[in-house]
Amino acid sequence: MTETDPATRPGGRTARVRSEVLAAVEAELAEHGYDALTIDAVAARSGVHRTTVYRRWKTVAGLLVDLLGAGADDAWEPPDTGSLEGDLVALNREVHAALTARPSITQAVIAASFRTPEAAGALTTFWQDRYARSALVVTRAVARGEIPAGTDPQQVLLCATAPLYHQLVLLRRPLPRSAADRFARIAAASVG
């Protein structure tokens, strides 16, 4: 099952083109932001022809989805600090870092998700996976007897991370990391 489809050629030039294009996307994102992220601009910067980008990625959203996938860590695991509060604080700091990075790929993909269904699908899949894995911090806390059994993991995680997304993405206002920590503590206390 390790064999690849013989009709495809992922090596050599194809791989080089892909990395060049994705690098161009990131650079363009850093310089001019998501608004100026055009297929033509990416193609021109990468030196790859317009048609090639259109054929392989189809849309701007496709480019961002690929970039998100390339950067995604399949081995990602939620932090394990020994306490629910510590875990949530660490989680929130990851989210905070992802949303305040410049350029923030997450922010760009969120913006793209409002344009094409594929980007929206990719994003919800990504988050669904992340939240499913993160549920571990809650079940561990239950196992430790820290919080009552039957606690809904999704509710705790939403309570912790949602304010960050809302403030930084929708309200578009700055949020210090200390505030991120505070929301994590509130979420932990809400089930304590």
Add this chain to the structure above:
Amino acid sequence: MTETDPATRPGGRTARVRSEVLAAVEAELAEHGYDALTIDAVAARSGVHRTTVYRRWKTVAGLLVDLLGAGADDAWEPPDTGSLEGDLVALNREVHAALTARPSITQAVIAASFRTPEAAGALTTFWQDRYARSALVVTRAVARGEIPAGTDPQQVLLCATAPLYHQLVLLRRPLPRSAADRFARIAAASVG
């Protein structure tokens, strides 16, 4: 100071055109959703000429911003039920209703805010105003001695409403109204 700019003509035909166009926007939004919301489609539906729409509203985002402004209630006040928890529950129900309406103008404007800066500005202004007014429910609770003085209103409000936006807008998953109530209670308890 009640006199209007003599160089402008808000009455008669101009007003009629505006209402026809905004009605077309809402109808188009209800039928085909935000994706299909094109200047041309709106113009064709309203019977107004393309050029007119381009000149007065410039972009799709401009149309939605105007629609948001037309629907905004300047006399809006936060609910006053007598308790912080009751107020927050009522507030969350308003947010929940706005986000689950079909079509949801709020959802459409959020989508538009990721395209053009004007829409983003209009939205942040709108929310800033709403959150500023909503702070009253917290200060009232402080005055009643329900919660300690010095409580940050913004933090409480974020804690209550953010999960709704996150789940319904970004995660794109359904959220029953009972869950909205629950998040309001958590927010109230976090400062109790």
Add this chain to the structure above:
DNA sequence: TCCCTAATGCGACGAATGTTGCGTTAAGAT
């Protein structure tokens, strides 16, 4: 090394999008 063909490059095309100049209509002041 040679051969097959997937992947890319290239140019041209059509469609959608946005702009401009000018004539026409009607709001509102006199």
Add this chain to the structure above:
DNA sequence: ATCTTAACGCAACATTCGTCGCATTAGGGA
């Protein structure tokens, strides 16, 4: 009732976006 001109209608134009057919390049197996 008359006049001025803001707002609108109209058509032509420019630009951007996405697609298609065909030539060229280069992976990777024989």
